[in-house]
Amino acid sequence: MTRLGRATVGVVSTFTLAASLAACGSDADTLTVYSAQHESLVRTMLEDFTAETGIELEFRDANDSELANQLVEEGEASPADVFLTENSPAISAVDEAGLLAPLAEGTLSQVGEQYRPSSGNWVGFAARSTALIYNPAEIAEGELPASMLDLADPAWEGRVAIAAGGADFQAIVSAVLELEGEEATREWLAGLERNAEIYASNTAIMKAVDEGEVPVGITYHYYWFRDQAQNGLIGDDAELHYFRNQDPGAFLSTSGAGVLASSDQPEQAQQLVEYLTSRAAQERLADSSALEYAVGTDVPSADALPPLAELQAPAVDPGSLNAPQVTELMQEVGLL
Amino acid sequence: MFRQRVAELLWNTTRLALGTVAVCAVLGVGAAWLVARSSVPGRRLWHVLLVAPLAVPAFVNSFAWISLLPGLDTYAGALLVVSLSYFPFVYLPVVAAFRGLDPALEETARGLGLSGWAVFRRVQLPQLRVALLGGSLLVALHVLAEFGALQMLRYPTFTTAIYDQYRATFNGPAATVLAGVLILLCLLLLLAEVRLRGHRGYAGSGRGAARPVRPVELRALTVPVLLALAGLVGLALLVPLGALAYWLAGGASAGLEWGALAATTGSTLALAAGAAAVTTAMAVPTGWLAVRARGRVATLLERATYLGSSLPGIVVALALVTLSLRATPWLYQTVPVLLAAYAILFLPRAIVTVRAAVEQSPPLYDDVAASLGSAGVDRLRRITLPLLAPGLGAGAALVFLAVVTELTATLLLAPTGTATLATAFWSASSALEYGAAAPYAVVMVLLSAPATVLLSRDTRRGLPA
Numbered sequence: 001m002t003r004l005g006r007a008t009v010g011v012v013s014t015f016t017l018a019a020s021l022a023a024c025g026s027d028a029d030t031l032t033v034y035s036a037q038h039e040s041l042v043r044t045m046l047e048d049f050t051a052e053t054g055i056e057l058e059f060r061d062a063n064d065s066e067l068a069n070q071l072v073e074e075g076e077a078s079p080a081d082v083f084l085t086e087n088s089p090a091i092s093a094v095d096e097a098g099l100l101a102p103l104a105e106g107t108l109s110q111v112g113e114q115y116r117p118s119s120g121n122w123v124g125f126a127a128r129s130t131a132l133i134y135n136p137a138e139i140a141e142g143e144l145p146a147s148m149l150d151l152a153d154p155a156w157e158g159r160v161a162i163a164a165g166g167a168d169f170q171a172i173v174s175a176v177l178e179l180e181g182e183e184a185t186r187e188w189l190a191g192l193e194r195n196a197e198i199y200a201s202n203t204a205i206m207k208a209v210d211e212g213e214v215p216v217g218i219t220y221h222y223y224w225f226r227d228q229a230q231n232g233l234i235g236d237d238a239e240l241h242y243f244r245n246q247d248p249g250a251f252l253s254t255s256g257a258g259v260l261a262s263s264d265q266p267e268q269a270q271q272l273v274e275y276l277t278s279r280a281a282q283e284r285l286a287d288s289s290a291l292e293y294a295v296g297t298d299v300p301s302a303d304a305l306p307p308l309a310e311l312q313a314p315a316v317d318p319g320s321l322n323a324p325q326v327t328e329l330m331q332e333v334g335l336l
Numbered sequence: 337m338f339r340q341r342v343a344e345l346l347w348n349t350t351r352l353a354l355g356t357v358a359v360c361a362v363l364g365v366g367a368a369w370l371v372a373r374s375s376v377p378g379r380r381l382w383h384v385l386l387v388a389p390l391a392v393p394a395f396v397n398s399f400a401w402i403s404l405l406p407g408l409d410t411y412a413g414a415l416l417v418v419s420l421s422y423f424p425f426v427y428l429p430v431v432a433a434f435r436g437l438d439p440a441l442e443e444t445a446r447g448l449g450l451s452g453w454a455v456f457r458r459v460q461l462p463q464l465r466v467a468l469l470g471g472s473l474l475v476a477l478h479v480l481a482e483f484g485a486l487q488m489l490r491y492p493t494f495t496t497a498i499y500d501q502y503r504a505t506f507n508g509p510a511a512t513v514l515a516g517v518l519i520l521l522c523l524l525l526l527l528a529e530v531r532l533r534g535h536r537g538y539a540g541s542g543r544g545a546a547r548p549v550r551p552v553e554l555r556a557l558t559v560p561v562l563l564a565l566a567g568l569v570g571l572a573l574l575v576p577l578g579a580l581a582y583w584l585a586g587g588a589s590a591g592l593e594w595g596a597l598a599a600t601t602g603s604t605l606a607l608a609a610g611a612a613a614v615t616t617a618m619a620v621p622t623g624w625l626a627v628r629a630r631g632r633v634a635t636l637l638e639r640a641t642y643l644g645s646s647l648p649g650i651v652v653a654l655a656l657v658t659l660s661l662r663a664t665p666w667l668y669q670t671v672p673v674l675l676a677a678y679a680i681l682f683l684p685r686a687i688v689t690v691r692a693a694v695e696q697s698p699p700l701y702d703d704v705a706a707s708l709g710s711a712g713v714d715r716l717r718r719i720t721l722p723l724l725a726p727g728l729g730a731g732a733a734l735v736f737l738a739v740v741t742e743l744t745a746t747l748l749l750a751p752t753g754t755a756t757l758a759t760a761f762w763s764a765s766s767a768l769e770y771g772a773a774a775p776y777a778v779v780m781v782l783l784s785a786p787a788t789v790l791l792s793r794d795t796r797r798g799l800p801a
């Protein structure tokens with residue numbers, strides 16, 4: 001074969017390959033799931049779903065706000081059938097854009113009332129508690145702040161870690177906004193802008209606290225518990241502190257699941273959300289190493305976790321948490 | 337509303353770009369002088385080792401450093417890591433320029449009584465200016481567009497801030513403002529390079545007979561110079577490779593997912609090969625026109641392609657998301673849109689080599705073939721394309737190399753369920769699962785190595801043994 005002939009074959013075969021790559025997005029029996037929840041948690045909860053129902057799943061994994069904003073941008077043209085979030089503000093934003101279909105009453109009633117919005121267009125399938133991770137070698141337990149809002153005091157300058165770019169932290173800010181109002185939230189954020197060391201993720205915060213780079217960090221509980229279950233690979237020198245007392249820092253964040261109104265397979269999509277909130281899937285969550293809280297009615301969470309009742313979370317309607325206003329406030333003070 | 341944040345990012349971005357350019361210029365020119373003009377032993381080996389850091393993508397280098405030394409998340413840390421990744425961009429053109437310099441000029445200057453330093457400053461440096469400026473421009477553009485390496489080092493610049501804005505608001509006005517400032521910075525750099533390059537010519541009147549260079553004797557300085565070169569190569573090459581080996585060994589005990597690694601490698605190869613083919617094909621008309629139909633239009637056409645490539649991947653990707661959703665919703669999240677992004681980002685790399693190939697293939701052959709009755713497609717197939725083949729191959733290799741390590745555009749535009757080595761590495765290393773991330777980085781380095789060797793061979797030939 002001539003050199004050119006070989007080149008032609010090469011070009012043609014790469015095009016064929018590229019075309020076959022392109023083709024695998026549009027299978028008729030496959031549900032497209034936009035998922036912001038941790039891959040391992042979702043895959044564990046849905047382990048038997050395909051075997052039991054014959055419905056194949058395809059995941060697009062990214063962060064809460066990335067996917068929420070992408071869904072809003074896509075609108076009716078979205079290829080997604082189901083949206084799973086880590087935190088409720090992202091799914092509320094999609095709900096407010098009118099892109100979610102109502103869920104079946106049977107699905108909604110599988111979880112506690114505090115884990116679903118009044119709209120009934122999405123439902124919680126897991127929950128996580130806000131916590132303060134700290135290094136006892138750097139700061140005594142007695143010196144920890146009584147409220148998460150105290151971290152805006154000048155005394156904390158350079159001593160608190162946050163993952164400002166992440167959806168988890170932004171969900172916590174949305175709870176502060178809901179509970180304390182706009183003015184107090186702006187002040188708190190401005191204080192954090194001065195005080196905080198910014199990290200890329202909660203895991204990075206845990207590592208930094210463990211290594212004594214910074215004494216405390218705002219995070220969710222399960223990062224530390226998962227790490228403990230793996231013999232404290234990253235954070236064996238760090239401890240968790242709960243704010244309790246209905247403090248904004250005791251906020252319990254809900255992971256939401258919803259069906260896109262534009263889905264071309266609405267029945268199967270509804271089936272998936274029903275499965276996710278069923279007793280079987282919720283028990284699987286409780287038994288797994290994900291260590292987030294189960295939300296199914298009367299399904300106990302993992303034994304390693306402190307019971308939810310002891311954490312004294314403030315009452316927050318998960319459907320009312322506002323994502324866009326949080327972004328605006330964070331931009332205003334320079335955290336984004 | 338964003339003034340303070342924008343000012344802060346502007347300060348961060350410019351001081352990193354200027355600092356990196358300065359460090360890379362010193363390292364690149366210094367190393368090139370040692371390899372091309374001094375008596376340091378093992379010059380060919382040093383040459384390969386000084387180009388080799390190009391095979392380690394900047395975000396892999398950054399991962400290696402930060403996983404070993406978490407305290408590197410400062411300006412100095414970012415400057416160190418980025419400079420170690422980018423100095424070959426200056427080294428390569430400068431060493432090639434040294435090769436092209438006529439040693440007679442230097443010897444004449446010495447004969448007229450100039451010291452070694454004065455020869456370098458007054459004779460060699462002015463002749464190296466174009467190469468040095470070109471290399472510095474590349475370094476600056478890469479710093480502006482760098483995302484992965486700086487995100488890992490917690491050093492915010494315009495590009496990392498645009499990514500954070502995108503995560504919070506997708507395509508909001510704040511991201512657009514930041515991208516606008518970034519485009520202005522890119523334009524300023526391109527203009528500054530053209531201005532500084534000037535019009536003074538340094539071409540000799542004829543090639544003459546190539547005379548071997550008489551290297552400057554280092555004598556007592558030989559050992560310190562060897563140590564310095566070893567130190568540079570050690571920091572730029574051994575640290576990242578060592579860290580990868582360390583994490584690979586740790587990750588292997590936790591069990592390697594061979595299936596996932598193979599599938600990811602496969603889809604990366606397919607995407608990179610597809611992008612290389614498409615982009616090189618697109619480069620042919622522009623490269624051809626720029627040589628055979630010289631003029632303002634052709635020059636403008638050629639330069640216009642640089643603008644897209646000087647933008648960070650995320651800005652191009654955001655534009656394509658919006659465009660494909662509005663204009664061609666059936667193409668959204670498919671391979672063609674991703675290939676289009678790669679073509680926009682990497683077209684100049686192919687054009688540069690295709691253009692050089694057209695320069696070197698005299699139009700005479702085409703004319704002779706035409707006079708013998710070969711026309712149209714036949715002449716293109718039998719004469720023109722075979723003459724261009726080496727240039728096309730080199731261009732395709734450069735695009736291939738760039739696609740294998742592309743991160744941000746791939747994250748946004750890849751079809752659902754498609755992971756590449758870069759995105760898989762990124763998601764594992766963001767979760768700080770260093771052991772799981774390492775195998776993907778190793779495959780990226782292995783895939784990049786052959787193209788890097790090719791690049792170094794091109795300039796190695798003229799070096800004294």
